[in-house]
Amino acid sequence: MPAPEILLDVSDLEPCEPLERSLAAAAELPEGRYLRILHRREPFPLYDLLDAGGFRHATRPGTITPYEVFVWRAADDAAAAAVAAVLGS
Amino acid sequence: MIPGADRLRFDRMPPVRVPMRAFLAAPFLGAAGGVLLAGTGPTGRFAAGLIGALHLVTLGFLTLVMVGAFFQVLPVVTGVPVPGARVLGPAIETGVGLGALAVGFGLAMGARSLLGVGVVVLAVAVAGFSVVGLVATWRARRNPTGRAMGLAVASLVVVAALGLLLLAGHAGWVPLRRDLTDVHLAWALAGWVASLVMGVSFQVIPMFQVTPAYPRWAEVLPLVVVGGLVVWTAGRTAGTSGIAVVGGGVVAVGLTAYAVATLVLLARRRRKLADVTTDAWRVSMASLAAVGIVGLLALGGLDGHGGERATLGLGVVAVFGFAVTVVEGMLYKIVPFLSWLHLQNLVTEHGLAGRVRIRNLRRLLPAGGARRQFRVHLLALGIVLVAAVAGGPWVRFAGVALAVDFALLGWELAAAVRRAAEDRAVVAAAVAGINPPPGS
Numbered sequence: 001m002p003a004p005e006i007l008l009d010v011s012d013l014e015p016c017e018p019l020e021r022s023l024a025a026a027a028e029l030p031e032g033r034y035l036r037i038l039h040r041r042e043p044f045p046l047y048d049l050l051d052a053g054g055f056r057h058a059t060r061p062g063t064i065t066p067y068e069v070f071v072w073r074a075a076d077d078a079a080a081a082a083v084a085a086v087l088g089s
Numbered sequence: 090m091i092p093g094a095d096r097l098r099f100d101r102m103p104p105v106r107v108p109m110r111a112f113l114a115a116p117f118l119g120a121a122g123g124v125l126l127a128g129t130g131p132t133g134r135f136a137a138g139l140i141g142a143l144h145l146v147t148l149g150f151l152t153l154v155m156v157g158a159f160f161q162v163l164p165v166v167t168g169v170p171v172p173g174a175r176v177l178g179p180a181i182e183t184g185v186g187l188g189a190l191a192v193g194f195g196l197a198m199g200a201r202s203l204l205g206v207g208v209v210v211l212a213v214a215v216a217g218f219s220v221v222g223l224v225a226t227w228r229a230r231r232n233p234t235g236r237a238m239g240l241a242v243a244s245l246v247v248v249a250a251l252g253l254l255l256l257a258g259h260a261g262w263v264p265l266r267r268d269l270t271d272v273h274l275a276w277a278l279a280g281w282v283a284s285l286v287m288g289v290s291f292q293v294i295p296m297f298q299v300t301p302a303y304p305r306w307a308e309v310l311p312l313v314v315v316g317g318l319v320v321w322t323a324g325r326t327a328g329t330s331g332i333a334v335v336g337g338g339v340v341a342v343g344l345t346a347y348a349v350a351t352l353v354l355l356a357r358r359r360r361k362l363a364d365v366t367t368d369a370w371r372v373s374m375a376s377l378a379a380v381g382i383v384g385l386l387a388l389g390g391l392d393g394h395g396g397e398r399a400t401l402g403l404g405v406v407a408v409f410g411f412a413v414t415v416v417e418g419m420l421y422k423i424v425p426f427l428s429w430l431h432l433q434n435l436v437t438e439h440g441l442a443g444r445v446r447i448r449n450l451r452r453l454l455p456a457g458g459a460r461r462q463f464r465v466h467l468l469a470l471g472i473v474l475v476a477a478v479a480g481g482p483w484v485r486f487a488g489v490a491l492a493v494d495f496a497l498l499g500w501e502l503a504a505a506v507r508r509a510a511e512d513r514a515v516v517a518a519a520v521a522g523i524n525p526p527p528g529s
Contacts, residue, residue: 012360016450
C-alpha cells in the first residue's frame with residue numbers, strides 16, 4: 001500500500017501557480033491519501049476554493065518552508081485519520 | 090526583514106473596474122505625449138512642446154496608473170479600504186486623465202483656455218485623491234507600505250501645489266516662477282513616485298519575483314528620502330547652499346540605497362526564470378542608482394560642466410529609465426493577476442471550481458508579446474536619451490518611439506483583458522446552465 005502522503009512544494013512558484021497546482025493536485029487525490037503542500041505564504045485564497053470543492057484542510061508552521069498545508073477529501077475518513085496522526089504527532 | 094502582510098485582504102479590493110480603467114487608459118495618454126513630442130519637435134528644457142509632452146507622460150501615464158494602483162494595493166496589503174473608492178475612484182481617475190490631456194495639449198499649444206480648464210479639473214481630482222489618500226494611509230500607518238504610501242500622497246500635495254503655481258504662471262494668471270521647476274520635479278520623482286514605488290515593492294518584489302523579504306532598514310528609506318527633500322527645499326528656499334547640499338545628499342543616498350537593495354534581492358530570486366517584469370525592475374533600479382550617484386557627484390561639484398543637456402539627460406533617466414520602466418513592468422503583472430483573480434472569484438462564487446477551466450496568468454498575457462514590447466521600450470529609452478543630449482531631429486524621432494512604446498503596452502494589456510472577458514463569458518454560460526431561466 002502506498003504512503004498516504006503526497007508532497008507538493010510550491011514555495012518557489014510565483015502567483016498564481018501555487019494555487020493552480022494545489023487545486024490540480026487536490027482534484028487528483030486518490031482514496032486514502034492526502035496532500036502536504038509546502039508554501040512560503042499562508043494561502044488564504046486557496047482555502048475558500050478547497051471548501052467550495054469538497055475538501056478539508058489544515059495548516060501548521062513548516063520546517064522546510066514557513067507553512068505546510070494538509071488537504072484531503074471531506075468524505076475520505078482514511079485520509080483524515082492519516083492527517084490527524086501526522087498533526088497529532 | 091520587512092514582514093509580508095499577515096494576510097492579503099483580497100476581500101477588501103475595490104471593484105476590478107476601479108484600477109483597471111486607469112491601467113488601460115494610461116498607456117494611450119502616454120502615447121499621446123509621444124505624438125505631441127513628435128508633432129512639436131521642441132528644443133530646449135523649457136520648450137512648451139516638451140513640458141506638455143512630459144506632463145502627458147507624468148500625469149497621464151505615471152500618476153493615473155499610480156492612483157489606480159493606490160486604490161487597489163492599499164486595501165489588499167493593509168486591510169484599510171480607501172474611503173469612497175467605488176464612486177470616487179473612477180471620478181478621480183477620469184479627472185486625472187482628462188486634466189492631463191488638457192494640461193498637456195494646453196501647455197504645448199499655448200492654449201490658455203484649455204490649460205485653464207485642465208488646471209481646474211486636475212486640481213479638483215488631485216485634491217480629492219489627496220484627502221481620501223491621506224485619511225486611508227493615516228489609518229494604515231502601522232504598515233510599512235501604508236506609511237510609504239502616506240509619504241507619497243503627502244509629496245503629491247507638494248507637487249500639486251507647486252505645479253498649480255507653475256501652471257497658473259503658464260496661464261498668465263501669476264508671474265511664472267521658473268526657479269520652482271526643479272523643486273516641483275524633485276518632489277514629483279523622489280517624493281511621489283519613488284515613495285509609492287518603494288511602498289508597493291516591499292510587498293510585490295518578494296511576492297511576484299519570489300525573492301527574500303526586504304531588509305528591515307529599507308523600511309525607513311521613504312522617510313529618509315522625503316525628509317531629505319524637506320531639508321533640500323528649505324535650504325534652496327532660504328538660499329543656504331550648505332543645507333541644500335546636505336538635504337540633496339540624503340535624498341540621493343536614500344534612493345541609491347533602495348535601488349541597490351532591490352537589485353541585490355532580484356539577484357537572489359529563488360527561480361531564475363526569464364521574466365519581463367524582473368528585467369523591468371532591474372533596468373529601473375539601475376537607472377535610479379545612476380540618478381542617485383550622478384546626483385551625489387553633482388552635489389559634490391564633481392560633475393564637470395553639467396548644463397542643460399546633462400540636466401535633460403539625467404531627467405530622461407529618472408522619468409523614463411526609472412519611473413516609466415518600473416510602472417510598465419508592474420502593469421505586466423498586475424493587469425493579468427487582477428483579471429485572473431476576478432475570474433477565479435466568479436468561479437468559486439458560483440460553485441464551478443473544477444468544472445470550468447479559465448486561463449492562467451501566462452495565457453492571459455503571453456510572455457512573447459510582453460518581451461517584444463519591452464525591447465521596444467528599451468529602444469525608445471535609448472532614443473529619448475540621445476534626443477536629450479543631441480537634440481535636433483532626434484526629438485521628433487524620440488516622440489515617435491515613445492508613442493509606439495506606450496501604444497504597444499496598451500495593446501498588450503487590452504488583449505489580456507479581452508481574453509479575460511472571453512473566459513468570463515464561458516463562466517457566465519456555465520452559470521446559466523446551472524440556473525436556467527424560468528420556463529426554459
